[in-house]
Amino acid sequence: MSHSDIRELRGPLLVVGGAHGVGWDEFATIDLPGGAHRHGLVLEIDQDLATLQVLEGTDGMSLGGIGIRFDGRPLHVRVGEQWLGRVCNGRGEPLDGGPPIMGAAALPISGWPLNPVFREPPANPVLTGISVIDALMTLVQGQKLPIFSVPGMPHLTLATQIAAQAVSGGESFRVVFAAMGLTHADIAYVRDRLEQRSAGGELALLLNAADDPVIERILTPRIALTVAEHLAYTEGHDVLVVMSDMTSYAEAVREVSAARQEIPARRGYPGYLYSDLATLYERCGRVRGRKGSVTIVPVLTMPAGDITHPVPDLTGYITEGQIVLAPDVAARGIYPPVDVLSSLSRLMRSGAGKGRTREDHLEVAAQVMSALARARQAAELAELVGEAALSDTDRSYLSYRTSVEAGLFAQDPDEARSLDDTLGRAWAALAVLPDQELAMLPAAFLKRYLPQRSDRT
Template sequence: MNDATASASGGAGSVPLAAGFAAQISYGDVRELRGPLLIAGAVDGVGWDEFATIDMDGGERRHGLVLEVDQDLATLQVLESTDGMSLGGIRIRFEGRPLHVQVGTEWLGRVCNGRGEPLDGGPPVTGTASLPVSGWPLNPVYRQPPQEPVLTGISVIDALTTLVRGQKLPIFSVPGLPHLTLATQIAAQATSGGHSFRVVFAAMGLTHADIAYVRDRLEERSAGKELVLLLNAADDPVIERILTPRIALTIAEQLAYTEGHDVLVIMSDMTSYAEAVREVSAARREIPARRGYPGYLYSDLATLYERCGRVKDHDGSVTIVPVLTMPAGDITHPVPDLTGYITEGQIVLAPDIAARGIYPPVDVLSSLSRLMRSGAGKDRTREDHLDVAAQVLAAMARARQAAELAELVGAAALSETDRSYIHYRELVETGLFNQGRDEIRSLDDTLGRAWAALGALPEQELTMVSTALLERYLPHREGRP
């Protein structure tokens, strides 16, 4: 039953979540508590995705989002979980609008939890505007094609799977591989060719040890007011994990399209996010689809990944790098499978490469950036970039075949050309792919290493590079066959 008493206090109670309207009706008919969900009855005029404040006996205040409305019943997901709540003594005030977050440059340099509450000992984050965390639909007519590179300082990415401003390029990994190390290295080193560059790092479901590592690794960039950290721990409420990437993207959109920065959003780990979506779906007793995930997982992920790009008449851009772990290394698992449909390529990490002591352990023959040709080459990176990348990959494919043949018949039975490919693979893996975890390489250094590895091959094998480029860049050309 509802109480017609209006509450003037409103507010989200947790800055930077934006305050509500001046008057709200308080409802006290709570029918059920089910996992992270609260079922309220006898509600009127409540809409889907509406934000609510939950007042408990003793003065504690929690917050919720409306997931479903069925006649006079409203199902809410409680952001702080329903632990410690009982059916009696709960009153709910609906805000009359979706959850909003305050945005602005005040976020830069701050470390917060997944709901945007400070973890760095500073004051609550305030902003210059209030925006819905679900974002606004973008008219495709106003989208501009990505066309300029984001350089990470990591050779294997910059050379072979170039990240482009406005792109969404995920990292596929396996539990136990250094995907978090790679993600933090990208966050610490990435730049966009002289443009004003900012990073928003959204961590989801990390251990406290991993969170401490991320904070330490990114401390320098955070101190320079170039970074926003949103950190959701594994023992934080599951609903917060669903909220974290949406808050991160809302902050990024304002920094990009209002402030004019190029913003890189790194989201790790999207598998933890998808598991949170599955847990809420199970609590709602929805019919499961593949492997227990809800049937709307594709559209749910798309609402996050598609919030990137460049917009007409705006200087900034939003680039997204989601990081996800493939359970049992299965790339057909729903999370990587659906992510691959939505995004523009992938960077795949492989255990066998990590076992050879190579960092980052990128399987270059399984990785690609579909927008690389839009952001690399003459007038963008370097004139030889695309050709040398194609040649490196083609030679790696031939080298893999030669290595498999050597396992069958022995290296001594191989032709001289096949042996040169095996030697080439050793050179390219140790000289180009393998890199220090805090090492920054310029693009010229990266491409120089690629040419040095190609120099191990007979020149007649370099069929994907023009003669002019060979004469200009191939080292030690004199006396080659």
């Protein structure tokens, strides 16, 4: 049945009358004069009025001559192994010149609620090949660990590096990369950087450009997570989902909310932004009786570097830690410019240590962080009284900070380091400090791993 009682076109929204029996979130096909088609999702039902988001936008449309056919179900996407190696737009349509993806099953992009009783705790590491992350804020299978950045920082470079080199100890590892609101130059960079993994059949890529319809930006992460859930819980893969930039996603939610004339909350965002983000972030994890896992790394930019902005603030409530990028670290020529003392992985102990990474991992990470905090205090003191007035111990901490930043934290954007190499670099940095300052490390580890200096022999 086709509905033609079009009442209003407002931004990306269309209001149609006579929509009896239509449900919220229902998918619809919009028939235009001349045979063209567009697509929409039902946002709101008010008696017989249905408000639809038009995926392709309403530009060029007029009230007359339009017919709307409702599908009777939410938007579904075909899922399966066919996604691997493919490049699609934010709606799942191919950009690589290949045929449409015809998977064995079609699933709703909103996913299915998961009974918490069937969730397994996150376990086992996902190693990114990036020393500062693997050593000090280890990512764990089934975790959601966001990257907080500011405009102008290399967060997209870091996100693509993680997607390109991450590995897991499971039988098979796959990556789904969802880009939202990127410039065409950034999209070209992402495609080029991830080409090798995509060609190997290990990656699915969804790309939403800044000039694509706003509603597509809202669909992109949902489609990516639906594909990932099937790869994980049906096909048995460990799947990493990288989503950049979630601030662009939240701004799209705000724009659609404004078009619906909803009452705004903090900074113009809708009051349901928290629950909206939770419907995405909480789709990760491990499920009892299933082999696979879904791990999420969302990337978001903090406007003006404000970590209390609604998007990072609400994200922090939902996720399990954060990786914070800092301009002052970047100014010292360090890539990735991670503010180590502001970053953490709350589930690191579930995926690191004996039997998971290496027996000395957790102790070394704790000592590196403790020494770095002391080094920051020594640097602040040196600014007040001068380095010459510091004690020998304080000067050793200044040397330690230089050593750990140059040897452990800094690496090339295309450099993948093994965990043994990473932990060896951490030990080499700690070797700068006097033995009495390494109080968090057991004697057996000091004997086995600490590089020897002439004054220690």
